[in-house]
Amino acid sequence: MKYKANIQIMPLAALLDPQGKAVTHGLQQMGYTTIDQVRVGKNITLVVEADSEEKATALVEESCKKLLANLIMETYSFSLSLI
């Protein structure tokens, strides 16, 4: 069975996020003064083939830990859907 994973990888809340700060500043300069606390991370989608949703979850979890996210600086979360 094939599952589509939708993964969000964000900088840890405790860390500065210079890209987010720059975007916040840019939006405010453009007149969007009611927008604040912008944080910029990655959104990754992928297709995984596995026998069960549990196995697919385990594979995506492993990929996040080993390659996609840097756990020292980032957190990840994901959802799976059957395709």
Next chain:
Amino acid sequence: MKYKANIQIMPLAALLDPQGKAVTHGLQQMGYTTIDQVRVGKNITLVVEADSEEKATALVEESCKKLLANLIMETYSFSLSLI
């Protein structure tokens, strides 16, 4: 009222995504041969203050169109939640 927006910005399906290709290749080299079609985009969270959910939606929509997403190469989608 304050709303948290969760915005996903992804490269258009019709476009090549070199970063996604590199990640697909990386994962397959690491032995995750059942993972394919990786695409890498941005995930942006922000806080917007507005009188109503409609106004907050309009503000986020405008920010996406004017600054956050490049509509020639990317699509965006977002969800709002009251905080």
